[in-house]
Each structure stands twice: as structure tokens, then as C-alpha cells.
Amino acid sequence: MISTHTGRMRVNAYHFRDTWLLSSPVRTVFDAVTDVAGYPRWWPDVREVTRVDDDTAQLVCRAVLPYALVIRMRRAEEDRDTGRMRVHLTGDLEGSLAATALQLPGGTRLEITQQVIATKPLLRTLSPLARPVFRANHALMMRRGWRGLESHLSATGAR
Known part of the structure; x- marks a missing residue:
């Protein structure tokens, strides 16, 4: 996993860029990442997911700090x-999260960008x-998500 943080913004605005290198095929990674309801099975910091509509x-998320974030994710693409x-993200964080899954020899590179307030x-x-x-x-939560997804896909034979 590669993580970088860029830009100078308002004190409560954040821009994150993360890259997850996974050993599963791109379609398998894409399907797992777009199955938001399945996140609690592999991402320990996503404590609860409730479907609002199609x-x-x-999501209720909590890493190591003593607070939870309640975030609504609405599919845009x-x-x-x-x-x-x-x-699009609303709730305790407002903004957007975009990701692209790219095929690599022997796996997938998942590039994730978040811009939130x-x-x-x-x-x-x-x-x-x-x-x-x-x-x-945030970095710890993303690292645990990457490790959790890699482990989950390996355990389910998604190669």
C-alpha cells in the first residue's frame, strides 16, 4: 500500500491518495470494493453498513480514536x-471518494482519492x-482495509 497526502486546504478539509496493490484480478477487486454491504466482512474499521436505497x-466507521464517523455514500459512477x-459522501464527512482498479501482471492496483471536509x-x-x-x-484505517481485502480475497480463492 502506498499512501500520500497532498495540498494545503482549510484546516478541516482533507485530501487523501492511497494505492492498494492486491494479488487478485481487477474484476474481483472491483466487485469486492463496490459491494459496500460486504465491507464489515473484511474491513475491521467499518463497523456497520445500512442500505438506504439502491x-x-x-456506514459507521471507527479506527483507533475514540469516535465513530457516520457517513452516507451515494453512488455517482x-x-x-x-x-x-x-x-458522494455526506454526514460526518462531506465530499467525494473516487477509485480506479487497474490490472497489473499478477494482480490489481487500486488507486483511491478522497476529498472531504x-x-x-x-x-x-x-x-x-x-x-x-x-x-x-485515516492512514491506519486504510492500511487495515487494504490488508483485510487482500486476506479476504485470498481466503475466498479470488485469484
């Missing part, structure tokens, strides 16, 4: 042929001081 799910997906009052209040801690919490 294009929207509500999902193209299995190109490996591109994008969702923290709207949860606790995060807005603490962002000026705790921004590095929030970034570290």
Missing part, C-alpha cells in the same frame, strides 16, 4: 469495464490541533 448506504467508481463538530473543533492525529488514524 445507490446509497450509511460505477463502470466495471474501466474499473472506475466514485461516490470534516463536518462532525468534534473533528471541526479539534482539527487545528489534531490534524496530524486524524491523518494517522
